[in-house]
Amino acid sequence: MLLRYLKSYICNSVAELRLDMKVAAIVAIDKNWAIGRQGGLLCHLPADLRHFKSVTMGYPIIMGRKTFESFPRGPLPGRLNIVLTHNDDYRPSGVTVCHNMNEALAIAQAEGRDRCYIIGGGSIYALFAFIIDEIYLTQIHSQFDDADTFFPPIDQPQWEIVEQEDFPADERNPFPYSFIHLKRKIHSTEM
């Protein structure tokens, strides 16, 4: 029960929040776990954008202020956009602004869905790393040496691949890529 305990401890440390939804991260990484450069994505991969949309549609999505501001057309439709910032005066339209992890989780949970998605960027993946149950990983089989933002290191033995699909590069997607669905294994103390 260590994971559940940690989850409950983290949540209860600020607010009396009982999590009864899954918390999943969705991210595209390169060979070095890089996720971004100069405020934007590493590359344009239309297949990944479609995958992101189909996985997250209808669910609350939680993101950092910088990731939100990188969207060319504002909030992502069909999903509750929850944006984290320290700034009390930040009020862009079409999103729910919050100021800490617990508030974001409480708002997501109030949607009544069985899960929410942490969609980045680097600081937000790191903030939620301990309570993420699943990762929808797009592995881009390339390396971007000028990347400046990274996914936090994961403890590989704690995770298992439950699904993987591999795709070659094509005329629209310039790099080979894989969609990998990871789940955190039950901690040994839970058995």
Ligand SMILES: NC(=O)c1ccc[n+]([C@@H]2O[C@H](COP(=O)([O-])OP(=O)(O)OC[C@H]3O[C@@H](n4cnc5c(N)ncnc54)[C@H](OP(=O)(O)O)[C@@H]3O)[C@@H](O)[C@H]2O)c1
């Ligand atoms: N490859 C992918 O799948 C993927 C996905 C998403 C993003 N990205 C990339 O990641 C990069 C952005 O990541 P980033 O780490 O620079 O920025 P970010 O995580 O998107 O946003 C950082 C901002 O979030 C707010 N924040 C962070 N922690 C907070 C906390 N504990 N409480 C309240 N607010 C908090 C702060 O906003 P204030 O400064 O307003 O206080 C902070 O400046 C971009 O290059 C983007 O394209 C890649």
